Amino acid sequence: MELFATAMPALGDAFGMILNPVVLGYLVLGVVMGLCIGVFPGLGGIAGLSLLLPFMYGMEPLLGLALMVGMVAVVPTSDTFASVLMGIPGSSASQATVLDGFPLAKKGQAARALSAAFSSSLFGGLLGATFLTFFILAARPIVLAFQTPELLMVTIFGLSMVGILAGRVAIKGIVAACLGLLIGTIGEGAASGELRMASYDLPYLVDGFKLVIVGLAIFAVPEIIALLRQDKAISDRQVLGGGWLTGVKDWWANIWLSVRCSLIGVAVGVIPGLGGSVVDWIAYGHAVQTSKDKSQFGSGDIRGIVGPESSNNAKEGGGLVPTLLFGIPGSGSMAIFISGVALLGTGQIEVGPSMINNNLNFTYAIVWLLALANVVGTLICIAAAGGIARLTNIRFALLAPFLFMIIAFAAFQSRQSIWDLVALFGIGLLGILLRRFDWSRPAFLIGFVLSAPAERYTNQAYQIASSRFRRSFEEGLDYIFSPIVIVLVIITLLSVILGLRQAKNIQAEGDVNSGGKRAPLLFLLAITAYIAIAYTDASMIPDYARTDRVFPVFVGTLGLIGCALLLLKMRLKPETDPLFADREVEDSESNAYGLWATLAWFGGLLLLTALLGFILALAVFLLLFIRYRAGKSWGFATLYTAAGIAFICGMAATLNRDFPPGLLQSYLDLPWPLT
Amino acid sequence: MNKYFKHSAVLLTTVSAIGLASHALADGDGFDLSGETVEWIIPFSETGGSARWANFYAPLLSEALPGNPTVVVTFMPGAGSTRGANHFQGLEYEDGTTIFGSSGSTQFPFLLNDPRVRYEYSDWNVVLASGTGGVAYLPADLAAQLEAGGVDALLEENFIYGSQGATRLDLVPLLAWELLGLNVEPVFGIEGRGDGRLMFERGEANIDYQTSSSYLSGVVPLVEAGTAVPWFSFGALDADGNLVRDPTFPDMPSFAEVCEAAPSCETSGPAWDAWVAFFTAGFPAQKMVFLPAGAPQEAIDAYSAAFRAITERDDFAEISEARLGVYPQLTGDAAQVALESATNVPEEAQTYVIEWLADRYGVVLQ
Known part of the structure; x- marks a missing residue:
C-alpha cells in the first residue's frame, strides 16, 4: 500500500508531463528517426543516439527524453523488417526472429509475419511498461540479489538453449556452440590480459570480434550468397493480400505465449550485465519447448516470431531498471542514453540511485514514453508492412549489392578499420559452410554471445567464493547455493533434458539432405583443427595468468571430445545419415551460379576496397555487378550505382561517419567521401 | 567526415592543405573554422567517463572557437585506448579540425612501456588538462x-x-x-x-x-x-x-x-x-585535449583561448560541478606543466611499479 501511495501521485504527474502536444511531437520525431535507422541491418540505437547527442545539450529535459526514448524504443520493432524480409538479423535483439520469419517471407507470407511481429512487439512493450510501473519501486533489492553466481547461472541457462537449437545431430550443435565460445575468447583475456589466438602485431584481434560483425556474417552473408546463387526473388509467390490482419490474429491466438515471453524479456532485461543479446534466444527456446506440434519450427512457425518479438521490446523496458536505478547501462545504447540525460537542461536529472527518490516522476515519464513510442512505432510499421513486404518479389540480384553495401557499412562502424570488412568476409565464409553442412548457426551465435559473460562470471564467482570459503565453510556455501541459484539450476537441467529429447524434431534451419562423405568430413576436420589450435594456444598461457587459460582450455576440451565422437560416428554411419548433411547436394538443381563465382564478387569488392577505398571500390563493384551479373544495360547500371553511392554517402553524412580507406588514400589526399 | 564540409567549400579552388592555409591567411583573420567540422577523437567507447567529459565540452567548444565550427565526438575504442592514441600519432596537422582526448588509461600504458604504445606525448600539443580525484x-x-x-x-x-x-x-x-x-x-x-x-x-x-x-x-x-x-x-x-x-x-x-x-x-x-x-x-591531469604534431602556434593559441573562455564563463562552476567536480581545468602554460608531470614519472617509480606488477600480479609488459 505504501508503494501505491508513493507511486500514484508520481504516475499522475508523469502522465501530465508526457500527454502534451509538444512532447508527443518530439516523441514521434524520435520514433520516425529510430525507424529510419533501425530498418538498416547492423545499425541501431547506438548510431541513432550518437546522432542526437549533439542536440541534447541544454535541451528542455522532457523534450530531450521524448526524442531519445522514442528513438531507442522502436529499434527492436523496426529491425524486424530486415530479419523477416531478408533473413538478416536487424540487430542483436531480433536474431531469433530470422529462424521462422524468413521462411515465412519465402512462402510469400511476409506481411503476415511482419504484422504478427509488430503486434507482439507492441504488446511486449506495453506489458513491460505496466510491469515496470509497479516493479521499479521494489526492483532495487531484487537486482542486488543477483550476485555473481546468480549471473553465472543465468548465463548457463542461456547457453542451455543450445540444446533446443542444436539441430538433428545434437553433438554437432554442441561443437558449434563450443566453436562460438572459443571465437568469443579471441583477444585479450578479461582477467589477466593474456592474448588468446591473437598477437600484438595484429591489433585488430586483440580486442576480439564484435557481435555486430559476427551476427551479420553468420546470418546475413550466407543468406545473401545463397539467394544470389539461385538468382530469383526471395519469394516466388505473390504477396498474400490482407496478410497483415492474419498476422494480428496469429498473435492473438498465441496471446499467452506473448505474455510469458514478455515477462521473460522484462526479467532478463532487469539483470544487469547480460544485456539483451540472449533474450530473444531464450524466448525462442521457450516458445519451442511449450508448443505441442514442433514440426514447423524453423520452416515458418508463427510462434517462432511471436515469442522473440514479444520479449525484445519488453527487454528495453526491463533494461531501464539497471540504467535508471544503478546508472549501469544494460546495453550500448543505454550507455549513450545516460550521457544524453546528463546533458539535458541544467543536468538536474541524474541517472543512478537517486532516480527513484528525487525524480520518480521523470522515471515514470521515461517508462511511459517508452510504451507510447512502442504504440506509435508499431502503427507506423504495420502501415508500412504491406508495401515493404513487396521487396521480397524483387529479383534478388538487384537487391543483393545494395544489401551488401549496407552490411559492409554497418560492419565498418564497429572499429572503423578495413579489418572489419575482412572479418565480415571471413566469418561470413564460416557461416556459409556452417549453413551448408547443417551445423547449427544459432548454437554458434549463442556460444559467441555468451562467451565473455560466461568466462567473466566463472572467474569472478570462483575468486569471490574462494575468499568466502576462507572465511568460513558455511559462508562459502551460502554464497554459491543461494535459493536463486538452486532454482536456476533446476530450470537449466529441465531445459537441457527436454531440449535434447526434442531437438531431433526441431530443425531450426529446415530439412537438409545428405550427400557424399568427403565434404562434411573435410569441414569437420577443419573445425577440429581450429579447436585444437585454440586449445594449444590457450594451454600455453603461463600459470600466473591461469584465469585467462581455464575457460578456453575447458571449452576446447569439450569441443575436441565432441569432434572425436563425430569423427568416430562418421566412420560408422552410412552416407545417408543426417550427419553428412550437405545443402550443396540438395540445392544443386536450383543453384544457377557456383559458390566461389558468387563469393568472388564480394571478395573482389574487399580487395578493391583495400586498394582504392570503399566508395571507389563500391562504384566499380555496383556498376560491374549490375551490368554483368544482373545482366542489365549500362544505362541502368550507371543509374543504380549513382543512386547507391548517393544513398550511402547521404547516410554516412547524416550519421557523421567515414568510409574505409585503401592503399590509394595513403598516397593521395582525397576529399570526403573518397577518404 | 570532417573534411566534407571543408572541401565542399574549398574544393573548387584548391584541394591541398597548403591551399587551404593560404586561403585562410588571405582573409587576414588568422585562425577561423567557419563552416568546418571539428572531429574530437576519444579513444574509448561511447559509454565511459571520457565520453561524458567530451560530450560536456563539445557544445561549449563549438560556441567558443572562432567561426563556431560543429564539434563532433568520434569514438575509437580498442586496446585500452592505445589504438586511438596510435592512430592520432599517425596524423599530421592539417587544418586544426582534428583533436584528441586522452585519459589516465592512455597515460599509464605509456609510462609502463606497454608494447602496444606507439605514441609519444611530447609530439602533441596540449590545449586543455582536466583534473579529477x-x-x-x-x-x-x-x-x-x-x-x-x-x-x-x-x-x-x-x-x-x-x-x-x-x-x-x-x-x-x-x-x-x-x-x-x-x-x-x-x-x-x-x-x-x-x-x-x-x-x-x-x-x-x-x-x-x-x-x-x-x-x-x-x-x-x-x-x-x-x-x-x-x-x-x-x-x-x-x-x-x-x-x-x-x-x-x-x-x-x-x-x-x-x-x-x-x-x-x-x-x-x-x-x-x-x-x-x-x-x-x-588524476590531477587525467584528461587532456591535444592538437596533432606539427600544429602551428596560431591554432594552439586559438584552441587554448577557446578552452580558457569556456572555463571562465560565469556559469561554468554551476554547469560543470555535477559533471566534472570542482577540479582545475588548465589551459596554456598550466596545461603544459600538468602534461609534463603526468607523462614523466621518476625512473625509480617506474621500475618499482613494473616490478611490483610482475611480482604481485604476474603482469609482464613486454
Whole structure:
C-alpha cells in the first residue's frame, strides 16, 4: 500500500508531463528517426543516439527524453523488417526472429509475419511498461540479489538453449556452440590480459570480434550468397493480400505465449550485465519447448516470431531498471542514453540511485514514453508492412549489392578499420559452410554471445567464493547455493533434458539432405583443427595468468571430445545419415551460379576496397555487378550505382561517419567521401 | 567526415592543405573554422567517463572557437585506448579540425612501456588538462571497525575489490591498499567502475573507489542510506605540487593523512614515491585535449583561448560541478606543466611499479 501511495501521485504527474502536444511531437520525431535507422541491418540505437547527442545539450529535459526514448524504443520493432524480409538479423535483439520469419517471407507470407511481429512487439512493450510501473519501486533489492553466481547461472541457462537449437545431430550443435565460445575468447583475456589466438602485431584481434560483425556474417552473408546463387526473388509467390490482419490474429491466438515471453524479456532485461543479446534466444527456446506440434519450427512457425518479438521490446523496458536505478547501462545504447540525460537542461536529472527518490516522476515519464513510442512505432510499421513486404518479389540480384553495401557499412562502424570488412568476409565464409553442412548457426551465435559473460562470471564467482570459503565453510556455501541459484539450476537441467529429447524434431534451419562423405568430413576436420589450435594456444598461457587459460582450455576440451565422437560416428554411419548433411547436394538443381563465382564478387569488392577505398571500390563493384551479373544495360547500371553511392554517402553524412580507406588514400589526399 | 564540409567549400579552388592555409591567411583573420567540422577523437567507447567529459565540452567548444565550427565526438575504442592514441600519432596537422582526448588509461600504458604504445606525448600539443580525484569507501560494518581500531583493525580482513586491471587507473587504488598493508584480492575483468560499485552494493566487494563525479552521483546516495561510508580521498595537488586535501571533499582526509596516521603505512620510501608519481600521472591531469604534431602556434593559441573562455564563463562552476567536480581545468602554460608531470614519472617509480606488477600480479609488459 505504501508503494501505491508513493507511486500514484508520481504516475499522475508523469502522465501530465508526457500527454502534451509538444512532447508527443518530439516523441514521434524520435520514433520516425529510430525507424529510419533501425530498418538498416547492423545499425541501431547506438548510431541513432550518437546522432542526437549533439542536440541534447541544454535541451528542455522532457523534450530531450521524448526524442531519445522514442528513438531507442522502436529499434527492436523496426529491425524486424530486415530479419523477416531478408533473413538478416536487424540487430542483436531480433536474431531469433530470422529462424521462422524468413521462411515465412519465402512462402510469400511476409506481411503476415511482419504484422504478427509488430503486434507482439507492441504488446511486449506495453506489458513491460505496466510491469515496470509497479516493479521499479521494489526492483532495487531484487537486482542486488543477483550476485555473481546468480549471473553465472543465468548465463548457463542461456547457453542451455543450445540444446533446443542444436539441430538433428545434437553433438554437432554442441561443437558449434563450443566453436562460438572459443571465437568469443579471441583477444585479450578479461582477467589477466593474456592474448588468446591473437598477437600484438595484429591489433585488430586483440580486442576480439564484435557481435555486430559476427551476427551479420553468420546470418546475413550466407543468406545473401545463397539467394544470389539461385538468382530469383526471395519469394516466388505473390504477396498474400490482407496478410497483415492474419498476422494480428496469429498473435492473438498465441496471446499467452506473448505474455510469458514478455515477462521473460522484462526479467532478463532487469539483470544487469547480460544485456539483451540472449533474450530473444531464450524466448525462442521457450516458445519451442511449450508448443505441442514442433514440426514447423524453423520452416515458418508463427510462434517462432511471436515469442522473440514479444520479449525484445519488453527487454528495453526491463533494461531501464539497471540504467535508471544503478546508472549501469544494460546495453550500448543505454550507455549513450545516460550521457544524453546528463546533458539535458541544467543536468538536474541524474541517472543512478537517486532516480527513484528525487525524480520518480521523470522515471515514470521515461517508462511511459517508452510504451507510447512502442504504440506509435508499431502503427507506423504495420502501415508500412504491406508495401515493404513487396521487396521480397524483387529479383534478388538487384537487391543483393545494395544489401551488401549496407552490411559492409554497418560492419565498418564497429572499429572503423578495413579489418572489419575482412572479418565480415571471413566469418561470413564460416557461416556459409556452417549453413551448408547443417551445423547449427544459432548454437554458434549463442556460444559467441555468451562467451565473455560466461568466462567473466566463472572467474569472478570462483575468486569471490574462494575468499568466502576462507572465511568460513558455511559462508562459502551460502554464497554459491543461494535459493536463486538452486532454482536456476533446476530450470537449466529441465531445459537441457527436454531440449535434447526434442531437438531431433526441431530443425531450426529446415530439412537438409545428405550427400557424399568427403565434404562434411573435410569441414569437420577443419573445425577440429581450429579447436585444437585454440586449445594449444590457450594451454600455453603461463600459470600466473591461469584465469585467462581455464575457460578456453575447458571449452576446447569439450569441443575436441565432441569432434572425436563425430569423427568416430562418421566412420560408422552410412552416407545417408543426417550427419553428412550437405545443402550443396540438395540445392544443386536450383543453384544457377557456383559458390566461389558468387563469393568472388564480394571478395573482389574487399580487395578493391583495400586498394582504392570503399566508395571507389563500391562504384566499380555496383556498376560491374549490375551490368554483368544482373545482366542489365549500362544505362541502368550507371543509374543504380549513382543512386547507391548517393544513398550511402547521404547516410554516412547524416550519421557523421567515414568510409574505409585503401592503399590509394595513403598516397593521395582525397576529399570526403573518397577518404 | 570532417573534411566534407571543408572541401565542399574549398574544393573548387584548391584541394591541398597548403591551399587551404593560404586561403585562410588571405582573409587576414588568422585562425577561423567557419563552416568546418571539428572531429574530437576519444579513444574509448561511447559509454565511459571520457565520453561524458567530451560530450560536456563539445557544445561549449563549438560556441567558443572562432567561426563556431560543429564539434563532433568520434569514438575509437580498442586496446585500452592505445589504438586511438596510435592512430592520432599517425596524423599530421592539417587544418586544426582534428583533436584528441586522452585519459589516465592512455597515460599509464605509456609510462609502463606497454608494447602496444606507439605514441609519444611530447609530439602533441596540449590545449586543455582536466583534473579529477578519487574517493575510497567501505561498507558500514568495516567503517565502524576502522572507527574503533584504526587501520590496524582492518589488517585481518579479507578484502575483495572489483578491478578493471592492474595496469589501468586501478593501479593507484591497488597501490594504496598495498601501502596500507590491507589484504586485498582484486577481482579482475569488470567492465567499468560502475560495475565495481554494483559489486560493492551487492555485498560481494567490500572495498571500492570511484572517481569524483561517479562518487557524487553513485555513492553519495549510498552514504545517505547508510550502506557505504567514505574513507579517504586520494587528495589533490596544490599550486606548488604538494599533496593536499581534495577541494571537492574538504571534509574527507586525504590518503596522505590516512597513511601518515596508520602504523602500517609509511609516507616515504620507494613504494610511497611510486604511489605519488602515478597518482600525479593519473588524476590531477587525467584528461587532456591535444592538437596533432606539427600544429602551428596560431591554432594552439586559438584552441587554448577557446578552452580558457569556456572555463571562465560565469556559469561554468554551476554547469560543470555535477559533471566534472570542482577540479582545475588548465589551459596554456598550466596545461603544459600538468602534461609534463603526468607523462614523466621518476625512473625509480617506474621500475618499482613494473616490478611490483610482475611480482604481485604476474603482469609482464613486454
